[in-house]
Amino acid sequence: MEAELMRLAASVATAVAGTIGTDAYTALRARVGALFRRGRQEQEDSFLGELEERRNDLTLARDRGDEARVAELVPQVEELLRGELRRLLEEQPSLAGELRDLHSEVRNIVTNGTVVVGDGAHVSNVHHHHYYSGSPAIPRQALPSDSVPSPRIALWPMEHYENNDSLLRRMDAVWAQGQAAGVAATMYVQGVPGSGTSAVARRWLHHHQDELTGPQLEASLGRDPWGNLPEPSAILERWFRELGVPAADVPSDPGERSAYFRRLASRGPIVVLLEDVAVASQVEPLLPGTPGSVALITSHSRLPRLVRTVGAEPFEMKPLGRMHSRKLLVNVGRIRGDATAYEKELDLIADGCGDLPLPLCIAGAQLALGHAGRVRELATELSDRTTRLETLNMDDEISAALDPGYRGLAPDAARLYRCIGLHPTETFETDVVRAMLPDLDTTARNKALRQLTAANLTEPDGDGYRVRHHLIHDHALTCAVADEPAEVREAVLDRIIAHYLEFAERAEAALSSRHRYDPSGTYAAYAPTGSVDVPEVIASLERRLESLENAVRLAHEKGRHEQTWRLAQGLHTFHLRCGLHSPWITTHELALLSAHECRDPMAIARMHFELGFAHLERWSTRQGDPRTAREHFESALDLVRPADGNATEGRQRTESSALEGLGLLERKLGNPAAALEYYDLGLAALNGIDHKRGRALFALHRGVACTDLRRHDEAAQELRSARAQFEDMPVPDPYNAARALTRYAEDRNAAGQLDVAVTALGDAIEIMTVNGPAYQRAGILLFRGDLLSRQGAHAQAVLDWVTAGDLYREVNSLRAQEADQRLADASGVGYGDGSQGVDDE
Structure with missing residues (x-):
């Protein structure tokens, strides 16, 4: 009987271990947790904590395509489960029946294919150096979709809230007037520090949380620790991400970005909370203006411009009765x-x-x-x-309030509290806890986290934790400075920075095979050996976005200059794919300063190039991006062109990248002939280097420039060559092959060969349906629909437009309106009923 139970434990362990780190485990997670909690509570909590930590490690490894790490982790998870199941069955043999049911459930889930594991996306390797024109937007659900909740402002219960009932009633009246008049309600709450401006705004939102069902967005507009005010454009960038807007849709120009936000908000009422406003000019670009929307503004300053220019209703916080x-x-x-x-x-x-x-x-x-x-x-x-x-004195009083709780913590929890104070942000994942305290095992770390939560110092936040208040984070830092020797603090900071550096570089290696300056050979070691779940890698970076960006600043300020530029380099593809231009530029500006501190010419050249590319991608003429991009590209060229002409491969690649960037810049400026000259120079810089992808992308760029110059025969030759080169690579690149086909179709359309263009688009759609994001697929369908309509194939055109609109809505793009307008126009001229053969004339 005992042998049978042990075999059962081994079988269940193997089956469950096979699902850990996949979507299949989601269906089993609660069942597994309930089963193991049948044992001794503290022991089982410790085991489940360790299992969750191993699951997170395994998930990250699978997402990044790190098969060696997966092969290492799966047996560890299986052994962990087997040991715990054996212990559980020894203590409670009656659980055998439940274990057999669990085993059957796992087998059914896996065998019947009732779950999808990842998206099966292979490493796309779409970059030559850096350029990735039309990079895929990160797949997101549409904002109106019921399957994904709209962003909401966290409204914690307010104990001991007093008074302001009269003010809250006046705010209700302003909101009601706005609704009756069909306009947005903009309310501006002003008061001296300590008067409770933010508390009353959140109190009002809490009262109406059941009525305010649309998206809710918030931002702090106060100065950061370095005295800088946040840019409205950067706040909009974050809001677009929270709303699931495709990066390709987000305008670069600040004014256009604000206008686009108002277009998004026009789809329904929205709530905006802007706290600690310092100057009125911060506010105007962030107001939705949609009927039924609410904008709540708090400030410690009198800002009459808000009343004058945006019609904000002012409220002044008075002292309590x-x-x-x-x-x-x-x-x-x-x-x-x-x-x-x-x-x-x-x-x-x-x-x-x-x-x-x-x-x-x-x-x-x-x-x-x-x-x-x-x-x-x-x-x-x-x-x-x-x-x-x-x-x-607030600092003293906070210390007086928090010191007793801190002094009452067990030694490990107190150490963790001090480490959290040294962490650059108030939110953190469990993996950084392991990095900060490598000498503690999983059981000890989880026990310390539970103690901090029980002491109301931290709280769970999704898959990680957050400090309950920024003043607690400040107090933790004070304790670290007071109670840890300087060498211990420095060692913790080194581990924090090293952790985020490894995380960024592993993710960068999974997302792109582009050329990077890598003197230590890190990226070769991190190269994926299996399929990569790109959306999940992006999601893991998004969860740590604030920590990663602050780690760059922390490394720079603490003099870890090599780590600074490497961290920024490791975030490049993430920033590019998500259209995060503001943090991309600010982190790389610090990285460039650190590269100079390292006195490493190649590091300096690469940071100049990456900054140039960031400005090229943002392309805001109002902010001077064309000029700044050119300056950085030219600075990179100056550094990598040796006087004797004997350049290393790294210098050649960087020279080619910078020339490519200058070519793309000239095309954006409307100078395709100048762009072609730079492309030719960039291609020549690759002489003697085996870089098939680089040559394929130069063929693509040259074809597009030739189309601009109406040199259609050359364009067709270059674009057909680009497609063939992408398809003939050792690891084929279907995404860029489809891009080349689409550009070829554009050229054939310009040359008057509609039949050839339609055929090419059909091939591109077939490739994109398997290998491409919905956003790019929608654009091709929209284009083909236009060409089919011109050919008189109206029913087919309508089908393409309908499909394009559905795909745009799927990724929450306002470009769905373009498809809808075409369908409305088609219906207006009498061929929206599916009839065919009615000529446009």
Whole structure:
């Protein structure tokens, strides 16, 4: 019997281990967790924590196509499961029946194919150096889709909230007036620091959360620790990402970006919360203006321009009434019994706090932690101008409130708390906890995380954690500085930076095979050996976006200059594919400074090139991108062209990349002849280098430039050659082959050969249906529909337009309106019923 149970444990372990790290495990996760929790609680929580950590590792390895790491992890997971299942069956043999049911369920899921594991996308390797024109937008669900929730503002329960009922009612009236008039309601709440401007805005949202069902977006517009104000354009960039807008649809120009946001918002009411506004000009580009929408603005400054230019309704936060001040002190201060016995002292404290919520809460926290006579002591201290400021010093009071909890933590939890203080952001994943504390095993790390959560210092946040308040994060840093020796702090910082560097470089290797400056050979070691789930790799980077960007700044500020430029280089393809131009440029500007600190000419040249490419991709003439891109490309060229002409392969590739960038720049400026000259130079720079993809992409670029110059025979030759080269590579590149076909169709259309163009587009659609993103497929269908309509094949044209519109809606693109307009026009001229052969004339 015992042998049978052990065989059962081994079979279940093997079956479940095979699903870990795949979508199949999602259907089993709750069942597995419930089964293992039948054992001893603390022991099972520790085991499940370790299993979840191994699952995360395995998922990342599978997504990146790292088959060697997968082969290493699967037996570890199987052994972990087998050991725990054996222990569980030894303690509770009666669970054998449940285990057999679980085994059957796993086999059914895997055998019947009821789940899809990843998307089967192979490494596309679509870059020559860097250029990836028309890079696939990251697949997203459409905003109106019910299957994906709209972004929502987190509204935590507010304990001890007092007063402002009159102000909230006035805000209700403004909203009601806006709805009645069919306009957006824009409300501007202003008050001195500590008056509760953000609290009242969030309180109002909390009251109406059931009515405000559309997307909700928020942004802090206050200065960062370095005194910089956030750019509205960068905020819109983040909002577009949260709304699932394809990167290819997002305009580069700040004004056009704001207008596009208003177009998106026109589809239905939206909520925007803008906190800590410093200047009115920050606000205007971020207002939706849609009837029924709400914009809530908070500021500690008087900004009459908001009232004058955007019609914001102003509200001023007043001090609390005395009754409410006393009540707040009693509740926060945990004053038990008859509070009227302290009425005089409470009034003196309220006077000292100016009846403002924040200082009242600070004073209340002192009362909650103080001895019985603290009420009278605090009243005396706050009545004296010479001691009032010191008494209410926020940093000291936060420390006074948090120190007891910190000192009560177990040693491992206290170490983790200090490490979190050194982490560059308030949010973090469990993998960085492992990196910061490598000497702790999984059980100890999970126990420390549970203790921090139980102490209300951190809380779960999706697959990771977040510090409950930025002041707690500041306190954790203070504790690290006070309680950890400098060498220990530096070692933790090194591990944090090294962790994010490895994460970025592994993801970069999975996303692209482009040329990078890699003196240590890291990318060769990280090259994928299996299929890559590109959307999942992108999603893993998006979850860590704030941490990765801040890691670049942290590395630069702490003098880890090689890590700085390598981190920025490792984020290049992610920034490119997601259209994250603002962080792309800011991180690479730091990287360029660090490369200079390293005195490494190749690192400097590569950062110049990458910055040039970032400006080329953003292409905002208002922000001077054409000029800046040219300057960076030319600086890169100056650094890689040796006086003796004997360039290394890395220098040749960088020279070719910079020349390619200059060619693309000239084409964007409307100079295809100049572009061709740069392409010829870039191709010549590759002499002696086996770089098939580079040559194929130069053929593609040359073909497009020849079309611009109406040299159609040359264009056709180059574009057919490009297609053949992409298809004949050791690892075929169907995506770029389809791009070459589409460009060939554009040329044949310009040359008046519609039949050839339609045939080429059909071939491109066939390739894209298997290998291409929906956004690009939609564009080809829209184009073919136009050509079919011109040929008189109206029913086929309508079918293409309908399909294009559906695909655009699938990826949440406003370009669906283009397809809808064509269908409306077709219906208007009488051939929307599917009839064929009616000539346009």
